Amino acid sequence: MPHILETQGLSRTFNGFHAVSNVNLSVQEGSIHALIGPNGAGKTTCFNLLTRFIDATAGRIRFQGQDITRTPADAVARMGLVRSFQISAVFGQLSVFENVRLALQRRRGHSMDWWRSDRALAVYDERTRELLDEAGLSAWAGHAAGELPYGRKRALELATTLALEPRVLLLDEPMAGMGAEDIAHAASLIRQAARGRTVLMVEHNLSVVADLCDRITVLARGEVLAEGDYATVSRDPRVVEAYLGHGHAGQRKHHNTRSGEEASHG
Numbered sequence: 001m002p003h004i005l006e007t008q009g010l011s012r013t014f015n016g017f018h019a020v021s022n023v024n025l026s027v028q029e030g031s032i033h034a035l036i037g038p039n040g041a042g043k044t045t046c047f048n049l050l051t052r053f054i055d056a057t058a059g060r061i062r063f064q065g066q067d068i069t070r071t072p073a074d075a076v077a078r079m080g081l082v083r084s085f086q087i088s089a090v091f092g093q094l095s096v097f098e099n100v101r102l103a104l105q106r107r108r109g110h111s112m113d114w115w116r117s118d119r120a121l122a123v124y125d126e127r128t129r130e131l132l133d134e135a136g137l138s139a140w141a142g143h144a145a146g147e148l149p150y151g152r153k154r155a156l157e158l159a160t161t162l163a164l165e166p167r168v169l170l171l172d173e174p175m176a177g178m179g180a181e182d183i184a185h186a187a188s189l190i191r192q193a194a195r196g197r198t199v200l201m202v203e204h205n206l207s208v209v210a211d212l213c214d215r216i217t218v219l220a221r222g223e224v225l226a227e228g229d230y231a232t233v234s235r236d237p238r239v240v241e242a243y244l245g246h247g248h249a250g251q252r253k254h255h256n257t258r259s260g261e262e263a264s265h266g
């Protein structure tokens with residue numbers, strides 16, 4: 001499979017501090033790829049670099065074979081490299097249905113259509129229903145988005161992001177703050193969302209990563225420490241040392257909370 005997203009020597013310093021250092025990342029088209037690592041490893045900075053929220057100090061980024069190292073963030077998003085919540089704000093007073101429809105309008109450059117008649121907006125209705133169905137939100141369509149329980153709100157955010165038709169979907173800790181039931185629901189949504197597209201996710205919950213992800217890149221202190229499938233990286237002594245903590249080789253640890261992680265690599 002070809003690589004849809006690649007970096008070469010990607011680096012970012014903040015006042016001389018190396019937050020991301022010489023990262024070579026290759027994300028295969030159609031895969032679910034995880035970026036993991038201890039707190040402060042550089043995962044969020046990597047995401048910010050990839051989505052062009054911040055400039056690289058050195059290195060290159062290629063998306064679909066095109067150099068995007070200096071491409072503006074909005075153009076990168078329009079090319080199909082989209083981070084959840086990037087453009088897709090959820091409006092609490094609007095209904096769940098209206099939120100998804102608005103995201104579709106934006107995608108097609110019709111964001112001012114909100115004042116148009118229901119008939120003019122009806123062209124978006126079918127796709128809106130499909131997206132709500134995919135996100136398991138059909139029963140919530142008429143509810144105000146602000147009234148949704150936490151897990152459903154995250155599902156709505158995913159639906160509004162999918163309305164933008166991303167080729168590569170970047171998810172920043174999609175399971176953060178979720179209980180077991182919501183995690184199971186979110187995992188199946190992500191698996192479904194990954195059909196026909198590529199997903200790159202930062203996730204602290206290692207059991208989720210083990211279940212969902214084809215490939216894992218482990219960062220530590222801004223550098224790539226290891227890469228491979230879960231079985232490979234979880235056995236790597238450098239990963240065990242830096243991330244899982246001493247004496248946990250080969251064990252799958254559950255990291256639902258930040259405190260869980262902090263305890264394991266301190």
Ligand SMILES: Nc1ncnc2c1ncn2[C@@H]1O[C@H](COP(=O)(O)OP(=O)(O)OP(=O)(O)O)[C@@H](O)[C@H]1O
Nearest residue numbers: 014017018019037038039040041042043044045046
């Ligand atoms: N704007 C900034 N200015 C200065 N230092 C920064 C800035 N952004 C990030 N850093 C530093 O870069 C390092 C990497 O941070 P980053 O947020 O990318 O790590 P992370 O792996 O996402 O961590 P976490 O799991 O805690 O979210 C940290 O030491 C952080 O303090």
